[in-house]
Amino acid sequence: MIEALNLCKRFQDKKRGEVRAVDGVSFTCRPGEIYGLLGANGAGKTTTLRMLATILEPTEGTARLCGHDVVEHPERVRANCGFLSTATALYPRLTAQEMVEYFGKLNGLDSATLKKRIDEIFDRLDMNDFRDRRCDKLSTGMKQKTSIARTLVHDPPVMIFDEPTLGLDIMTTRTIIEFIRECRERQKTVIFSTHVMREVEKLCDIVGIIQGGKLLAEGTLEQLRQRHGENDLEEIFVKIVSPHYGVQETV
Amino acid sequence: MSLRNIGIVYRKELTEALRDKRTLITTFLVPLLVIPVMGTGFTAVMSAVIGNAKKEKPKVMIVGGTDSPGVVAALQQYPKINVIRTTDDWKHKVVEKEIRAAVEIPEGFEKNVSEGQGGTLKIDVYGGEIKSEFAAGNIESYLKEYRDGMVAKRLEAHSLPANLLRPFQVKKESLASPEKQAGAILGGIIAYTLILMCLNGAMHPAIDLTAGEKERGTMETILSSPVPRTHLVLGKFLLVLTASLTTAMLLMVSVEVSTTVLQKSHALEQMTEEGEPAPQLTLGPAAIASVIIMAVPLSVLFSAGLITIALFAKSHKEAQSYIAPLMFLVVIPAVAAMLPGVDLTPKLAIVPLLNVSLLCKELVTGEYHWNYIALIFASTCVYAAGALFLAVKMFQRESVLFRS
Numbered sequence: 001m002i003e004a005l006n007l008c009k010r011f012q013d014k015k016r017g018e019v020r021a022v023d024g025v026s027f028t029c030r031p032g033e034i035y036g037l038l039g040a041n042g043a044g045k046t047t048t049l050r051m052l053a054t055i056l057e058p059t060e061g062t063a064r065l066c067g068h069d070v071v072e073h074p075e076r077v078r079a080n081c082g083f084l085s086t087a088t089a090l091y092p093r094l095t096a097q098e099m100v101e102y103f104g105k106l107n108g109l110d111s112a113t114l115k116k117r118i119d120e121i122f123d124r125l126d127m128n129d130f131r132d133r134r135c136d137k138l139s140t141g142m143k144q145k146t147s148i149a150r151t152l153v154h155d156p157p158v159m160i161f162d163e164p165t166l167g168l169d170i171m172t173t174r175t176i177i178e179f180i181r182e183c184r185e186r187q188k189t190v191i192f193s194t195h196v197m198r199e200v201e202k203l204c205d206i207v208g209i210i211q212g213g214k215l216l217a218e219g220t221l222e223q224l225r226q227r228h229g230e231n232d233l234e235e236i237f238v239k240i241v242s243p244h245y246g247v248q249e250t251v
Numbered sequence: 252m253s254l255r256n257i258g259i260v261y262r263k264e265l266t267e268a269l270r271d272k273r274t275l276i277t278t279f280l281v282p283l284l285v286i287p288v289m290g291t292g293f294t295a296v297m298s299a300v301i302g303n304a305k306k307e308k309p310k311v312m313i314v315g316g317t318d319s320p321g322v323v324a325a326l327q328q329y330p331k332i333n334v335i336r337t338t339d340d341w342k343h344k345v346v347e348k349e350i351r352a353a354v355e356i357p358e359g360f361e362k363n364v365s366e367g368q369g370g371t372l373k374i375d376v377y378g379g380e381i382k383s384e385f386a387a388g389n390i391e392s393y394l395k396e397y398r399d400g401m402v403a404k405r406l407e408a409h410s411l412p413a414n415l416l417r418p419f420q421v422k423k424e425s426l427a428s429p430e431k432q433a434g435a436i437l438g439g440i441i442a443y444t445l446i447l448m449c450l451n452g453a454m455h456p457a458i459d460l461t462a463g464e465k466e467r468g469t470m471e472t473i474l475s476s477p478v479p480r481t482h483l484v485l486g487k488f489l490l491v492l493t494a495s496l497t498t499a500m501l502l503m504v505s506v507e508v509s510t511t512v513l514q515k516s517h518a519l520e521q522m523t524e525e526g527e528p529a530p531q532l533t534l535g536p537a538a539i540a541s542v543i544i545m546a547v548p549l550s551v552l553f554s555a556g557l558i559t560i561a562l563f564a565k566s567h568k569e570a571q572s573y574i575a576p577l578m579f580l581v582v583i584p585a586v587a588a589m590l591p592g593v594d595l596t597p598k599l600a601i602v603p604l605l606n607v608s609l610l611c612k613e614l615v616t617g618e619y620h621w622n623y624i625a626l627i628f629a630s631t632c633v634y635a636a637g638a639l640f641l642a643v644k645m646f647q648r649e650s651v652l653f654r655s
Contacts, residue, residue, distance in 0.1 A: 055474045056649055075477045083475035089468030093270040094263070105259045106476040134270075150472070 002029040002052060002158060002189055006061035009047050009213075021047040023213035024061065029189050029206070031157070034180065036204030037193040038237060040245075044213040045193035046085070049162045052191065053083040065158050065189075079107060082151030085162030092136035096127060096146045099135055100153050107154035114153075121149045141172045148179055159183045161192035165199065177203065197233045207233075211241045256478045260486025268456055268490060277455045278494045282448050282502040286509045289444070294513060300381060309351035309386035312337045312344070316356035322372070325397050326354060331389050345375050351386035352376050354394075364401075434616030437534075439589035441506060442611035445499060445542065446585045446604060447578075449550045450557075452498025453491050454574060457557035460487045462570035470652065484646035488554055488639065495550035503539050510534065534615060541614045541624075548631035549607050555638035562645045565654060584608055595623055601630045 009022040022044045029035035039045045050056040052063050054074035062069055068076040090099050097118065104114040122128050125145045130138060135146060151159065161180060165173040180203060183190050194200060200207055200221075207224060209217040217224060217240045221233065230236045268274045311332045316323045327334050332352075338344065341353045355373040357363075363370045372394060376387035406415055464470040473483060557574065564570035581604060587593055588608030595609045606627045613620065645651050 050471075053475055055471060056653070075479055078475060079477035083471075085471065087468050088472040088475060090472070091263075091267060091469055092467060093267040098263075098266065102259070102263050103476055106256065106478045108477070 001031060001067070002027075002035070002063065002065055002191060004028070004048070004052065004061075004063045007048060007051055007058050007063055008060035009044075009051060009056060010059045020213050022051065022058075025210070025213070025215045026061075027208055027215060027218060029191050031189045032184055032187045033189065033205045034184050034203050035189075035191040036200045036207045037191065037210055038195065038197075038200055038207055039193070039210040040195060040241065043210045045195075045210060046162050047213075048210070049083075049085070049160050049191065049193055053081060053160050054078055055083070079154065080156050081158040081160055082154075082156045083160045083162075084147055084151045084164050086164070086166045087162070088147060090135035090138075090143055090146055090150070093134060095132045095134050096138065096142070096149075097122070097131045099146055100149045103150045104153040109154060117153055117155070118149075121152055125149055140168065141175065144168065144172050144175060148176075156188075158189045159191075161190070163193055163195070165194070165196065197237065201233055209237060209240050211244045214244070216240050216244060253482060256482040257486045257489065260478065260483055261489045264456075264460060264487060264490035265493070268459075268494065271459065273455050274459065274494065278452050278498050279501060281451060282498045283505045285444060285448065286502065286505040304382045304385045307382060308333045309382060310335050310349070311386060311390065312341045312350055312353040314341055314353055314355045315358060316354075316360070318359055319356050319361040321361055322356055322397070326390075326393075329390070329393050331393070332386060342375065345377050345383070348377060348380065348383070351383045352390060354390060434534075435612065437510070438612030438615035439608075441542065441615055442588055442608035443582075443585040444502060444506075445546060445611060446549070446581060446608060448498045448502045449495050449546055450553050450578065450581055453495035453550065453554045453557050456491045456494045457554060458561045458564070458567055458570040458574070460491065461558055461561040462564035463567050465564075465652075466566040474652070480646050481643055484558070484643050488558060488642060491554040491558060492550055495554050496546065499546040499550060500543055503543055507534060507539060535617065538615050538617060541619070542611055545607055545610060545614070545624075545628065545631075548628060548635045549604075551635035552603070552631060552638050555635065555642040558642040559638065559645050562642070562651050563654065588612060595620070597626070600626045603631065603634050607631060 004025055004027050007022055007025045008020070011019045011021055013019045025044070025048055027035070037045050037048065047056065051058050051070065052065065054070050054077050057071065057074075062071050064070070065077045066080045068080060070077050090096075091102075094102065100118055100121070101114060104117060109117065122131060125148060127142070127145050127149060130142050133142075135143065138146065159180075161176075164176050164180075168176065177199065180190060180192060184205075192203075204221065206218065206220055208215050217227075219227065224233075224236050225231055228236045228239055230239065268278075309332055311326075311334055313323055313326055313334060314337055326332070335350065337353075341350070344350045345353055353375040355375065357370055357372075360370045360372070374387050374390055374394075377383040402416060403413055406413055464473065474480070560573050560577070561570040564573055584602065584605035585608050588605055588611075593599075593609065595606075595613065599609060600606045600623055610623060610627050613623070
C-alpha cells in the first residue's frame with residue numbers, strides 16, 4: 001500500500017529561483033495493483049518516486065508505505081520497498097552474486113535465509129550462468145536481471161520503478177515488463193513511471209497523469225477514455241497536459 | 252549506531268578496492284617506491300657527483316706570476332690540481348667550465364710581500380658549480396698553508412716562538428650524536444613524505460567512493476538500501492582511512508629498508524668529509540612506531556576531509572580538479588617544517604599539518620617531548636573529528652548528493 005499525501009518538493013535553482021518539482025501530489029496504490037505515473041520529461045515523475053523511496057525528503061506533505069511514514073521512518077520504508085530505475089546502476093567490480101548478497105545483508109537477512117533467497121531468485125531469473133561474473137562484464141540484459149534480483153532479495157511488498165525501460169532494447173524491456181506483471185500477481189503494490197503510452201496500456205490498472213509537478217488526472221484507462229471522449233491514450237494525454245505545458249517555466 | 256551495517260559496507264568497499272588497480276597502485280606501490288626512488292636515487296646521484304668531483308684532478312691556470320716564481324712553483328707542486336698552460340681567455344675558460352679555476356698573481360707580488368706591503372692572490376671560480384668550488388676550496392686552503400709556512404719562517408728568522416701569532420686554538424665539536432645530525436635532515440623528509448602519502452593514499456579511494464559512485468550511478472542504488480546514511484558514510488570513511496594508514500605504514504617500512512640499505516652501501520661516507528663520522532640514518536623501532544601513531548589522526552583528518560570535498564563533485568575528474576590545489580596547500584606546511592630554524596613552539600603545535608611535520612622531525616631524532624606529543628595528538632584529533640563530522644553531515648544533504 002502506498003499513500004501519497006500532498007507531496008511537495010521545492011528546489012532552489014540559481015537561474016530560475018524556486019522550482020516546484022512536485023506540487024501537492026496525492027494518490028493511493030493498493031496491493032495487487034499497478035499504478036502508472038505518466039508524464040513528459042521534467043514533469044516531476046522521478047522526484048515523486050524518489051520521495052516515495054526516501055531518497056529525497058519531501059519539502060511538504062508526506063507519504064506512507066505499508067503504514068510507515070517516509071519522513072519519520074525512512075529506514076523502515078526502504079526495508080519495505082524495492083527501488084529500480086535506470087539511475088540505479090550496479091557496482092562494476094562486484095560479481096552479480098556479490099551485488100545481490102550485499103543488498104541482502106544490508107536488508108538484514110541472515111546468511112542461511114540469504115543463501116536460500118539468492119538460489120531461488122537466480123534460478124527463477126535464469127541467472128546462474130553469470131553468477132560469478134563481474135557486473136562490468138555483463139550484457140545490458142544480464143545487468144537488468146541483476147538489478148531486479150537486487151530489488152527482490154528482501155522480498156519487499158512495495159515495488160517502485162522509475163522509467164525502468166528507458167534506453168533498453170526490446171528484449172530487455174520485455175523482461176522488465178514481464179517482471180512488473182509478476183509483481184502484481186504476487187500481490188505486491190507496484191508504482192512505475194514512464195512516458196511510453198504503450199507500456200501504460202499494457203500494464204497499468206490505474207494511471208496518473210502528471211505535469212508541472214501536479215497530478216492532473218487519475219483513473220483507470222476506461223475511466224479516462226470515458227471522461228475525455230477519446231480512445232487513444234496519447235490523445236487523452238495531450239488533451240490533459242497541453243493547457244499546462246510550459247507552465248513550470250513561467251513560475 | 253549499528254556496527255554490523257558499517258561492517259557490511261566496509262567489507263564490500265574493501266572487496267571493491269582490492270579489485271581496483273588504481274587503488275592498489277596508490278596504496279601499495281607508491282609508498283614502497285617513493286623513498287627508494289626519491290631518497291636512494293637522490294643520494295646515489297649526489298654521492299656520484301661529489302665522488303666524481305673529489306676524484307677529478309681539476310685543470311687550473313696560473314695568470315701572471317713571472318716575477319713570483321716561489322708561489323708559482325708551490326702551486327705547480329700541489330698534487331690536487333693540474334696546472335696547465337695559461338691562455339689569454341682564461342676567464343672565458345672558467346665560465347665555459349673548460350678549466351675549474353684560475354689563480355691570478357699580481358705583478359711584483361713576491362717583491363711586495365717580502366717588503367711587507369702585502370698583496371692579494373685572486374682565485375677565479377665559477378660559483379655554484381660543485382667541481383669548480385671544490386678546486387677553488389682546495390687551492391684556497393693550500394695557499395693559506397703556504398702563507399702560514401711563510402709566517403713560521405719569518406718568526407723563526409726573528410727567533411720568535413711559533414705560537415706568537417696564534418696564542419690559542421679554536422676547535423668545534425658536535426655533541427649531537429651522528430644519529431641526531433642525520434635525523435634532523437631525515438626527519439624533515441620523512442614528515443614531508445608521510446603527509447603526502449597519507450593524503451595520496453586516501454585520495455583515490457575517497458574520490459572513488461563518493462564522486463565515483465555518482466558517476467557510475469550506484470549512489471541512488473545504495474541510498475535505496477535501508478541502511479541509514481550515517482552508516483554508509485562511516486563504512487566508506489573506514490575504507491579510505493584503511494588505505495591512508497596502509498600507505499603510511501608501508502612508507503615507514505620503506506624508509507627503514509631504504510636507510511638500512513643506504514647505510515650498508517657506504518654511499519653516505521662518500522658525501523662526508525674525510526675524517527668526519529658518516530651520518531647514521533637508521534631509525535629505531537620506537538621512532539617508527541611513534542611516527543605511525545601520529546599518522547592515525549592525520550589520516551583521519553585527510554580521509555574525512557577528502558570525502559567531504561569529493562562528495563560535492565559529480566565525477567572523478569571534477570573531484571580531482573577540486574583536490575589538486577589541496578595538494579599544494581598541504582605541501583606548504585610540510586616544506587615549512589623542513590626549513591632550518593622552524594622548531595616546535597606551543598603556538599605552532601596547534602597549526603594543523605605543520606605541527607605533525609615538526610613533531611615527526613623531533614621523533615626521528617629521538618626527542619620525546621611528551622607535552623608536545625599530547626598537545627599535537629589531541630589537536631589533530633580535534634581537527635580530524637571536525638572533518639569527520641562534516642563528512643557525515645554532507646552525506647545527509649540532498650543538495651550535495653544530487654547536485655546537478
